[in-house]
Amino acid sequence: MALIEARTPAELSPPPQQTKQLGIFARPVETTGWKSWLFTVDHKKVGILYGVASMFFFVVGGSEALLIRTQLARPGGKLLSAALYNQVFTMHGITLVFLVVMPMMAALANFLLPLQIGARDVAFPRLNAFSFWCYLFGGLFLNSAWFLGGGADGGWFNYAPNSSVTFSPGHGIDFYALGLLIAGIASTVSAVNLIITVINMRAPGMTWMRLPVFTWMTLVTQFLLVFSLPVITVALFLLMFDRLFGSNFFNASLGGDPLLWQHLFWIFGHPEVYIMILPAFGITSELIPTFSRKPIFGYPFMVASGIAIGFMGFGVWAHHMFASGMGPVAVTAFSVSTMFIAVPTGVKILNWLATVYGGRLRMTTSMCFALGLVSMFTIGGLSGVTHALAPADTQQTDTYYIVAHFHYVLFGGSIFGVLGGYYFWWPKFFGHMLDEKIGKWHFWLTLIGMNLTFGPMHMLGLQGMSRRIFSYSDGQGFDLWNLVATIGAFTIAVSLLVFFYNCWVSYRRHKANPQDPGPDPWDARSLEWSVPSPVPEHNFDEIPQIEEFDDFWHRKYGHDENGRPVKIADAADVAQKGDATGVHLPSPSYWPIVLAAGLPFIAYGLIFNLVWAAIGALLVIVSIWGWVIEPSTAPHAEHPGEQQHEPEPEGDGGETATTAGELEEATVD
């Protein structure tokens, strides 16, 4: 690895060469203001954009949840009609799964992955920006259905025949198919990008078994995405052809097979649940060691169980179809494989507990959320195992018991993990801490709220209340628990407001009285804490040389004769200063956002009028070409902190090479 290497003489004296700026338009140069965000390719800015956009959709999807709960608060609710209710719960599911939880993970992955492996950016910075815009425009496209005749109404897994034109004559499900295709492009591109980043761009000495657990879990997640998204892509295309071009892939009366949709959907759908939970496991595995002041217990098992979950996640999909009449052999096989997949998950929970055991705990808000995840996810995981038993599952399918289960793992797991991660890494994002006192309020309100909301759903489900039912009548015995769940839902809403209040207050306080949190406010372990907060644009002054797992921690702490950690250096002394100048970074570009903007046009065109599709296709083609002939780094781009202009050696060969590389990037789209 020739990262730290003296220049060869040839490099030191570049021929004074005039490099022509390729590309039709000038490049964006802004480093502050809204343009710097629109055209950024910086992985940290992209990460923050992901975070903000996912929070926006969280509010949208959360409001839909409140509508649902208000409707169901009392028997015979009148707030929503049956048809509208169908749209609301469907859009709630799609929004939360594809536009909130996945992008929240993408936010953290984008921001942290390069930092944790000691890289300056991701492998393809422009593709990274493209992924974000593609996701955002896909999400807006999906939600624009509300204003163009109503949202999708077939549930998030959208089974045939409910997804057919006969049963859903509006455009909602067309928006579903096309919107998810666009979001799928975003996720695929981002997954490839992050995988290459981890495989190819680790700092010297950062071997596989020294990677932080968050990086590992995110890596497994991206592999799951790469290999499961094409399956749903097939399903969505078939659905789109059914609805728009009159084929009958899922129309049983003309020889189609509704089960094909179910298979394709769940071959993707089950890895998808691990895509949503594994990064949260990774976050927890960062938080718990830090706040227990102990290394993670059983690191190799932690990694191996994550990989095992990834592999096995492809072999259990049909446990979602026990009630579909697959036949007893299939049911048995998938039942058994599902029970097995609980094992690696159990390994993780045991490892976390063993890490906490005997540690010197600091109950920060992050730690609270991490421990909240361990307990809430265990509840959700256990109810999940009850679904593996086909006879029990046949009883529970399509009842509120299922709803309770997956909200415990998704809210109690994924969302808790992300919120804990936000409190933890907030100083890295924005250079100031979140208020801990308000944070505690936030945590307890969230914990109580979620248990009030989803706990009673277990009871409702076992009492026989169907999920997706828009109303129930008085004497069915559902009144009490529905009311409790509604109260819980509003408690969660309040807790979210408390979180926003916390963000605002902490920011104002920081503005009024700036306090540098320092590079390492939590006395943490991984590499991102060895650079200043907020992270400078170039990440690392110097690419670190990694000697062992938890390298940064071991630079701060040695061991005494009893094996207890002894401080040997201050974080401020071993951390980097962040003041390097002249770092050569990828330049901002217009093309990612323009290219992404073309896709919704194509989608609108397919639904309404092909003229729009033509405009979109034109945008796509032009921007791919613009992208291809634009070098990823402008010839004279400098680190913004630097004033003087130094010519960079950029020969003809380099230029073509970049172009060549970019052509490839374009083809990935």
Next chain:
Amino acid sequence: MTDVVTAEEAEDTAQLGGVAEPHTPGPEDSHGIHSGHHTNTGISNEKLAMWLFLGSECLLFGGLISTYLLYKNRPGALIFKDASEGARAGSPVRISELFDIPFTSVSSFVLLASSLTMVFAVTAAARNEQSRLRLWLGATAGLGAVFIGGQVYEFTTFVREGLGYTSNVSSSAFYTLTGFHGVHVTLGILMLLSCLALTYRARRPPAEAIEIVGLYWHFVDVIWIVIFTVIYLIP
């Protein structure tokens, strides 16, 4: 300049997966195939990305092929020969009976030949032989175009014989699968032509881009190998 900046420079090149190797370019150095020495694996980011993408594409085509296999013998999978000519009572045939195996075989040979020309294009690019490179790139794109032409002819023939996209599930599955493949070939042709254009823009050919486009092209070819056997030849 200090060491710091040097390290950054090196890292930067590594990040972008560039092949910008500033030391004196000799014929050996222009080997795009060997670029990416700065990465952990020694493989350039772009090439690794392409392989990952191809691995992912396996599941896409796998899904489409499975759909066809699932539907090919469905009771609905019949069309009526000469239906378009009003011969309503014509005998029902299965979609597979419409295949013109000799014709499709020629198409298959053409696509296979394009893979061979692609290989020579990649070698020529690595050896920095501009004129041969242009020849082979052009030949590959041309053969690809012939294949697409054959597919268009095949589709129109089928439609004329009464097999439309929505005739039945097996015809939908057939057109969807082969159509997706055709779109992939078409995109490949566009990429090849882009590479061809790029060879006129710079002194050195974009060797790595051509190698990666080559990977994509061969992948499209192996997918056709599977389609040809599984869809066309196996009765």
Next chain:
Amino acid sequence: MTSVTADSPTVGHGEGHGHPSDITYWKVGLFLAAVTGLEVSTYWWPESARRVAGVALIIMMVVKFVTVAAYFMHLRFDALILRRVFVFGIVIALAVYIGTLTSSVYWWNSGVDPVVDVPRAKPVPPAPPEPAPVAPASGGGGH
């Protein structure tokens, strides 16, 4: 996943970069053409050899696939990780799709032949004069 191996990040040059010569490529091309010719010839094999032809075709397909991947796509000469990534995709694809296709046909042992009562709500084009000669091999419409 596929990249789990502990290859140190300091791997330099990939080894084994022996690039085949043009002659080799011509030979491989001819070999592929010959196999394709053989494949096509099965079309004229007698009806009695259908089973054999099916098996032979699958084998020849795999041979062609592997040859193109190994030589034309350089997998034989390139880094192991590329092979792993690609093979991983193929293996997952085979596993999940074989599972899907067989689960509705072979895994079914409830004693009911699912093909028997195919829904006939809306027959395809105009009704044929005599019942269609349908092979009941696969299918399972009646879920």
